[in-house]
Amino acid sequence: GNSVTQMEGPVTLSEEAFLTINCTYTATGYPSLFWYVQYPGEGLQLLLKATKADDKGSNKGFEATYRKETTSFHLEKGSVQVSDSAVYFCALSVQGGKLIFGQGTELSVKP
Amino acid sequence: EAQVTQNPRYLITVTGKKLTVTCSQNMNHEYMSWYRQDPGLGLRQIYYSMNVEVTDKGDVPEGYKVSRKEKRNFPLILESPSPNQTSLYFCASRPFWWEIHQPQHFGDGTRLSIL
Numbered sequence: 001g002n003s004v005t006q007m008e009g010p011v012t013l014s015e016e017a018f019l020t021i022n023c024t025y026t027a028t029g030y031p032s033l034f035w036y037v038q039y040p041g042e043g044l045q046l047l048l049k050a051t052k053a054d055d056k057g058s059n060k061g062f063e064a065t066y067r068k069e070t071t072s073f074h075l076e077k078g079s080v081q082v083s084d085s086a087v088y089f090c091a092l093s094v095q096g097g098k099l100i101f102g103q104g105t106e107l108s109v110k111p
Numbered sequence: 112e113a114q115v116t117q118n119p120r121y122l123i124t125v126t127g128k129k130l131t132v133t134c135s136q137n138m139n140h141e142y143m144s145w146y147r148q149d150p151g152l153g154l155r156q157i158y159y160s161m162n163v164e165v166t167d168k169g170d171v172p173e174g175y176k177v178s179r180k181e182k183r184n185f186p187l188i189l190e191s192p193s194p195n196q197t198s199l200y201f202c203a204s205r206p207f208w209w210e211i212h213q214p215q216h217f218g219d220g221t222r223l224s225i226l
Binding site for chain 1: 142144146151152153155156159161167170197201202205208210211212214215217218219220
């Protein structure tokens, strides 16, 4: 079946450190992949997306590349800020309309 | 402003007391869905609706009901809430169910505590 696995958190980094949050998926067909971010006390916001193999999604300094050969969609940012502290969700969009989420990774950035 | 609005944002209630969480979107979207978020489990789909009068179960539908009488509204009903339904709930919408490349728009969430 379809599933998403994210690296477990929490992840604690110092400001300006490099961030990688791993995400791998299992899917049939040709899914789209998303990263959503949830800031404390808020709902989910779309961070970036990729709709086909080798697509790179990017936004606010974050990037992720849709790798079909490794079934991965890892999130990266070169220099994190305190304001990036949030929970990050990797999600798979499959036929029928449903989003399948990973368990979420909490990121805490210290000044 | 395009948005998905949920009410209430927070609710503490007791076992067995029927409650409804409302969801409304102003984007003329046909597809709407409900998710619950639990620690370590991410978000899981409860119910979804492809269009008015068309609803179906998601992955965790037990104990919930929905209705879709008009395009903009998609309420979630807990007829007899139990403590295992204590969770953070999100409503989401997207223009059409087949547009899997389009992101879903999420409300701000409703935190339910069932005592």
